[in-house]
Amino acid sequence: xxxxxxxxxxxxxxxxxxxxxxxxxxxxxxxxxxxxxxxxxxxxxxxxxxxxxxxxxxxxxxxxxxxxxxxxxxxxxxxxxxxxxxxxxxxxxxxxxxxxxxxxxxxxxxxxxxxxxxxxxxxxxxxxxxxxxxxxxxxxxxxxxxxxxxxxxxxxxxxxxxxxxxxxxxxxxxx
Numbered sequence: 001x002x003x004x005x006x007x008x009x010x011x012x013x014x015x016x017x018x019x020x021x022x023x024x025x026x027x028x029x030x031x032x033x034x035x036x037x038x039x040x041x042x043x044x045x046x047x048x049x050x051x052x053x054x055x056x057x058x059x060x061x062x063x064x065x066x067x068x069x070x071x072x073x074x075x076x077x078x079x080x081x082x083x084x085x086x087x088x089x090x091x092x093x094x095x096x097x098x099x100x101x102x103x104x105x106x107x108x109x110x111x112x113x114x115x116x117x118x119x120x121x122x123x124x125x126x127x128x129x130x131x132x133x134x135x136x137x138x139x140x141x142x143x144x145x146x147x148x149x150x151x152x153x154x155x156x157x158x159x160x161x162x163x164x165x166x167x168x169x170x171x172x173x174x175x
Contacts, residue, residue, distance in 0.1 A: 002045075002066075002070050002071055002072045003070045003071060004043035004044065004045060005032070005033065005036065005043060005044050005045070005046070005047050005071050005072070006036065006042065006043045007036050007037055009069060009071055010029075010033055010036060010037060010047055012069060013047060013065055013069055013071060013073070014027070014096075014098060014101070014103055015098055016061070016065050016068070016069070017058060017061060017062070017065060017101060018098035018099045018100065018101035019099070020057050020058055020060075020061035021055065021057065021058060021099060021100040021101045022055065022057045022100070023053075023055060023100060024100050024102070025051060025052070025053065025055050025058060025100060025101055025102070026051070026052050026089075026101075026102045026103075026104055027049050027050075027051055027058075027101060027102070027103050027104070028049060028050050028051075028052065028077065028089075028092055028104050028105070028106040029047070029048070029049050029095065029103065029104070029105050029106065030048040030049060030050070030076055030077050030078065030105075030106045030111060031044070031046070031048040031076065031111065031115075031126075032044025032045065032046060032047075032048065033046075033047045033048060033049065034105045034106070034108070034111060035126050035129070037095060037105070038105070038133070038135065040126065040129035040130075040133065041126070041129075045072060046072040046073065046074045046076075047071060047072065047073045047074070048073075048074050048075075048076040048077075049073065049074075049075065049076075049077075050075055050076070050077045050106070051075075052089070077106055078106060078107070078110040078111055078113065078114035079110070081114050081117065081118070081155065081157075081158070082110075082113055082114050082117050082148065082152075082155055082158060082163075083148040083151035083152060083154060083155065084107065084110040084113070084144075084148060085110070085144050085147045085148055088106070088107035088110050089104075089107075091107040091108075091109065091110075092104040092105060092106055092107050093105050093108070108130060108135050108136050109136050109140050109141060109144045110144065111130075112126075112127045112130050112131075112136045112141060113141060113144060113145060113148070113167070115127050116141075116163070116166050116167050116170050117158060117163050117166065119166045124170060127170055128170070128173070128174065131170075131174045138171050138174060138175075141167065141170075141171065142167070142171070145163075145164070145167055149164075
């Protein structure tokens with residue numbers, strides 16, 4: 001049985017993952033892991049992340065660490081679900097460095113937009129928390145949405161009108 005991932009459990013996972021790194025690598029945390037480490041949630045069911053560049057040593061370590069630490073780890077990022085503006089890596093804040101591993105939060109505006117597109121209650125609460133904490137801005141969300149809107153056709157599961165409406169609702173509730 002897997003347990004929820006608290007800040008302490010996420011830190012233990014990242015420290016163990018860093019031990020498996022053989023080349024400089026960046027792990028981008030997404031979703032609940034960002035929420036927990038940023039402090040607006042106590043725990044998350046999964047540690048969602050991506051690894052750049054992909055590293056066999058880290059990819060092989062993850063199943064072992066999942067079992068050892070009794071946590072869920074999934075590969076997921078906003079660009080799997082919605083178009084994100086270019087250079088998201090440069091907008092991804094560094095959490096910490098552990099040996100050869102650099103840990104970042106995936107671009108917070110892109111994360112917020114992916115949560116808005118999904119529109120699950122917890123996701124929308126996360127976006128409100130991000131706005132309240134000043135991690136994202138209404139202007140930044142609108143600008144990133146506008147920049148990415150032309151590429152929505154590449155994501156057939158996304159209904160552009162519903163997505164825009166969800167964005168407008170989040171923005172109006174934040175005002």
